Amino acid sequence: MHAFDALGDPVRRRILELLSHGEQTSGALTSVIRAEFGISQPAISQHLRVLREYGLASVRAEGTRRLYAVEAAPLREVDAWLERFRGFWEQRSDALGTELARGRRERRLGRRHGGGDAHHAAHHAAHDGRTDEEERP
Amino acid sequence: MHAFDALGDPVRRRILELLSHGEQTSGALTSVIRAEFGISQPAISQHLRVLREYGLASVRAEGTRRLYAVEAAPLREVDAWLERFRGFWEQRSDALGTELARGRRERRLGRRHGGGDAHHAAHHAAHDGRTDEEERP
DNA sequence: CACTTATATAAGCGTTGACTTTTATAAGCG
DNA sequence: CGCTTATAAAAGTCAACGCTTATATAAGTG
Numbered sequence: 001m002h003a004f005d006a007l008g009d010p011v012r013r014r015i016l017e018l019l020s021h022g023e024q025t026s027g028a029l030t031s032v033i034r035a036e037f038g039i040s041q042p043a044i045s046q047h048l049r050v051l052r053e054y055g056l057a058s059v060r061a062e063g064t065r066r067l068y069a070v071e072a073a074p075l076r077e078v079d080a081w082l083e084r085f086r087g088f089w090e091q092r093s094d095a096l097g098t099e100l101a102r103g104r105r106e107r108r109l110g111r112r113h114g115g116g117d118a119h120h121a122a123h124h125a126a127h128d129g130r131t132d133e134e135e136r137p
Numbered sequence: 138m139h140a141f142d143a144l145g146d147p148v149r150r151r152i153l154e155l156l157s158h159g160e161q162t163s164g165a166l167t168s169v170i171r172a173e174f175g176i177s178q179p180a181i182s183q184h185l186r187v188l189r190e191y192g193l194a195s196v197r198a199e200g201t202r203r204l205y206a207v208e209a210a211p212l213r214e215v216d217a218w219l220e221r222f223r224g225f226w227e228q229r230s231d232a233l234g235t236e237l238a239r240g241r242r243e244r245r246l247g248r249r250h251g252g253g254d255a256h257h258a259a260h261h262a263a264h265d266g267r268t269d270e271e272e273r274p
Numbered sequence: 275c276a277c278t279t280a281t282a283t284a285a286g287c288g289t290t291g292a293c294t295t296t297t298a299t300a301a302g303c304g
Numbered sequence: 305c306g307c308t309t310a311t312a313a314a315a316g317t318c319a320a321c322g323c324t325t326a327t328a329t330a331a332g333t334g
Contacts, residue, residue: 008145009322013218020221026281043323045282064280064331072225079223081150082216084157088209146292163311180293182312201301201310 003074004081006054011037012047019057019070026066140211141218143191148174149184156194156207163203 006012014036015029030044048068051057055074060067143149151173152166167181185205188194192211197204 002147002150004141004144004150007141010139011322013139013141017221027279030281039322040324041280042282042284042325046322049282066281070222070225072222075219075222076226078215079219082212082219084154085207085209085212086216088207089213148292164309167311176292177294178310179295179312179314183292186312203311 001054003054003056003078006050006056006074007078009047009050011039011044012051012056015044015047015051015068016056016070016075019068023060023067023069026068029068138191140191140193140215143187143193143211144215146184146187148176148181149188149193152181152184152188152205153193153207153212156205160197160204160206163205166205 007016011033014033018024018029018032026045026048029048030041033039033044033047034041048057048059051068052059055071057068058071060069144153148170151170155161155166155169163182163185166185167178170176170181170184171178185194185196188205189196192208194205195208197206
């Protein structure tokens with residue numbers, strides 16, 4: 001059971017993107033996803049369950065709310081799997097290249113959180129700046 | 138159409154792993170996958186088609202053989218998508234952590250190719266050292 | 275307490291997807 | 305050339321998946 005299996009779905013990827021900004025209640029996630037993909041609450045609840053089952057997200061009850069959070073371990077595995085392919089794009093001349101690549105990586109460290117991206121267009125609207133642009137049939 | 142959709146299948150992931158060592162003929166891939174997963178030649182050919190369609194692999198004809206190779210672009214996209222989660226495991230104290238993380242990354246650069254891993258056990262055999270351990274139902 | 279809000283589960287259904295077997299294409303080769 | 309080898313395409317099957325509607329659970333609230 002590999003995290004890749006769960007990441008095959010655009011809704012689940014989007015949920016993880018949202019969670020990457022920090023904990024979110026099921027309700028908050030639901031309204032965003034509903035707006036973007038036009039699917040029902042139970043559908044989203046099922047996606048959340050899959051994310052839980054694959055260990056990609058964890059839940060914490062707080063009253064009647066469920067607070068979801070990213071669980072990094074399986075994503076790290078994905079990252080590790082990609083390892084073997086990094087050479088395909090990080091291998092520029094190996095001397096200069098190492099420096100360039102390091103510079104880029106250096107920059108991405110320490111860059112924690114970012115800023116509201118909220119309010120995405122409804123699922124029929126034209127693609128906005130979202131990273132993961134996909135449509136449901 | 139995201140590369141993640143194609144990477145959801147263990148056979149396709151395994152094919153890419155094999156290709157990460159360099160170009161391979163369809164036949165070579167087929168015999169390994171057949172041994173490991175016990176599926177037919179056409180099944181594998183179909184997986185290769187999917188990999189082509191998603192731009193994850195390219196083909197080159199040489200006589201009657203087809204030489205497949207990894208096409209990195211979509212994998213780089215996957216890598217980019219993971220970007221936002223790296224903080225979840227690279228963020229240790231930010232001072233010491235940066236050094237540690239850099240050290241690790243440093244090491245992985247320059248490490249091109251490796252050595253024969255060939256001869257994997259048949260699909261019923263116990264798990265060997267393969268990275269991507271999964272079984273077909 | 276009845277009533278609403280927040281979320282999950284259950285059951286059913288259509289579509290997609292990963293196989294299979296069969297067949298086509300086309301390059302080597304005696 | 306006929307025959308084999310290497311690979312892809314075609315057509316059919318069956319299970320898994322993502323969705324829907326309906327319903328359960330359980331915490332807040334007047």
